Amino acid sequence: MKLYDYAAAPNPRRVRIFLAEKNIQIETVQIDLAKLEQKSEAFLKLSPLGEVPLLQLDDGTCISQVHAICRYIEEVYPENPLLGRTPLEKALVESSNHQLNMNGIVAVADGFRNANPAFADRALPGPNAYAQIPALAERGLARVDHLFRDLDAHFANSEFVIGDYFSVADITAFTTIGFARWIKKTIPEDCVNLQRWYDQVNARPSAKA
Numbered sequence: 001m002k003l004y005d006y007a008a009a010p011n012p013r014r015v016r017i018f019l020a021e022k023n024i025q026i027e028t029v030q031i032d033l034a035k036l037e038q039k040s041e042a043f044l045k046l047s048p049l050g051e052v053p054l055l056q057l058d059d060g061t062c063i064s065q066v067h068a069i070c071r072y073i074e075e076v077y078p079e080n081p082l083l084g085r086t087p088l089e090k091a092l093v094e095s096s097n098h099q100l101n102m103n104g105i106v107a108v109a110d111g112f113r114n115a116n117p118a119f120a121d122r123a124l125p126g127p128n129a130y131a132q133i134p135a136l137a138e139r140g141l142a143r144v145d146h147l148f149r150d151l152d153a154h155f156a157n158s159e160f161v162i163g164d165y166f167s168v169a170d171i172t173a174f175t176t177i178g179f180a181r182w183i184k185k186t187i188p189e190d191c192v193n194l195q196r197w198y199d200q201v202n203a204r205p206s207a208k209a
């Protein structure tokens with residue numbers, strides 16, 4: 001198994017943290033997005049979307065999308081489950097993780113990609129050219145402000161996203177907060193519950209992955 005990765009990018013980091021939480025070491029191959037290596041013919045043969053992360057199995061099969069990669073890893077390595085332990089927990093994890101992806105990762109990406117001149121005509125990842133929409137960048141910033149407040153309220157009464165169970169949803173929220181620095185958004189000083197949770201997750205060895 002091989003992970004096509006880019007150390008600086010948020011989505012591959014989600015998979016690296018997931019693997020670290022499960023104590024799984026796999027080979028990684030860096031695809032330098034700054035040098036547009038994701039657009040090379042060789043990489044597009046593996047990943048027509050031209051996106052990382054990409055998991056390649058030993059038989060050559062490639063799996064794209066963070067959620068699908070994590071699902072595969074969880075099925076093959078069920079120890080230290082991160083996608084839930086019971087039917088209900090699995091549903092709750094998936095629900096929260098989906099919301100955090102949409103309201104976190106995607107909101108920051110909108111804020112970043114619709115404003116940064118380096119992403120002109122690349123406002124969305126993938127093979128098609130999309131022009132930037134400045135209003136989407138502004139909306140992304142506002143959504144991140146709301147996310148910080150919503151998470152702060154949530155962590156007032158909950159150790160992790162799902163009670164006292166550390167899950168992939170925490171990894172998504174944690175990675176979002178690191179990614180938000182790209183649009184100069186940091187945890188507001190008065191969000192003490194969010195900061196408490198962040199410090200707790202940041203102290204886990206996997207946070208360095």
Ligand SMILES: N[C@@H](CCC(=O)N[C@@H](CS)C(=O)NCC(=O)O)C(=O)O
Nearest residue numbers: 009010011051052053065066125126
């Ligand atoms: N929905 C995808 C998102 C992957 C994604 O956006 N990856 C970014 C890096 S964080 C990428 O490969 N960007 C390539 C580009 O901008 O051309 C997933 O879940 O894996």
